[in-house]
Amino acid sequence: MNNLSFIKVIPNESQMLEFGSSLALACNGATVIFLQGNLGAGKTTLARGFLRGFGYAGKVKSPTYTIVEPYDIEGQKLYHFDFYRLNDPEELEFIGIQDYFSEGAISLIEWPDKGSLLLPPADLSCYIEPHEEGREIRIEAHTAQGKTILKRLVRIEAE
Numbered sequence: 577m578n579n580l581s582f583i584k585v586i587p588n589e590s591q592m593l594e595f596g597s598s599l600a601l602a603c604n605g606a607t608v609i610f611l612q613g614n615l616g617a618g619k620t621t622l623a624r625g626f627l628r629g630f631g632y633a634g635k636v637k638s639p640t641y642t643i644v645e646p647y648d649i650e651g652q653k654l655y656h657f658d659f660y661r662l663n664d665p666e667e668l669e670f671i672g673i674q675d676y677f678s679e680g681a682i683s684l685i686e687w688p689d690k691g692s693l694l695l696p697p698a699d700l701s702c703y704i705e706p707h708e709e710g711r712e713i714r715i716e717a718h719t720a721q722g723k724t725i726l727k728r729l730v731r732i733e734a735e
Contacts, residue, residue, distance in 0.1 A: 596625020
C-alpha cells in the first residue's frame, strides 16, 4: 500500500490547536496516530487541539510522567500516550498496553519509537519539524483507515 501524505506549515500555537481540532474532525473509529518530533516541537499542543476537536473542555496535561492520559468524551475513548521517559518497552506490558487499543479507541502516541514492537501499526504518522517561526507538519497514512482520515483532513483544511 503506497503511503499518502499531507504537508502544512503551522505558524503559531493557536494554529496548531486548530489543526489538531481539524484532525480530530477527520477521525472516526479506532485510530492509532504516532506523533513524531523533538522536545518542544508541539506534539502535546497538537494533542490538546485534537481533544478540543472532540469537545473536551477540561485541562489537557502532558502524560510525560503518567505515560497515558485517558479521556472518555461522549462515549469516545481517547488515549494520549507519551513514552519519552520509558526506559524499556517492556514497561508497557506492566500497564497493560494492549488493553488500551480496544475497538473504537483513538490513540495519540508521542515518542512511539520507544514502545517498539509492543504497539499496533500506526494508521497515521505525524511528523512535526521547526519551520521558520512555526512548524511544518507532515502526515503520512499507512493503512486504509489512515488514508480515509487523511482524505477527510484535506477536505476540512480546504474549507
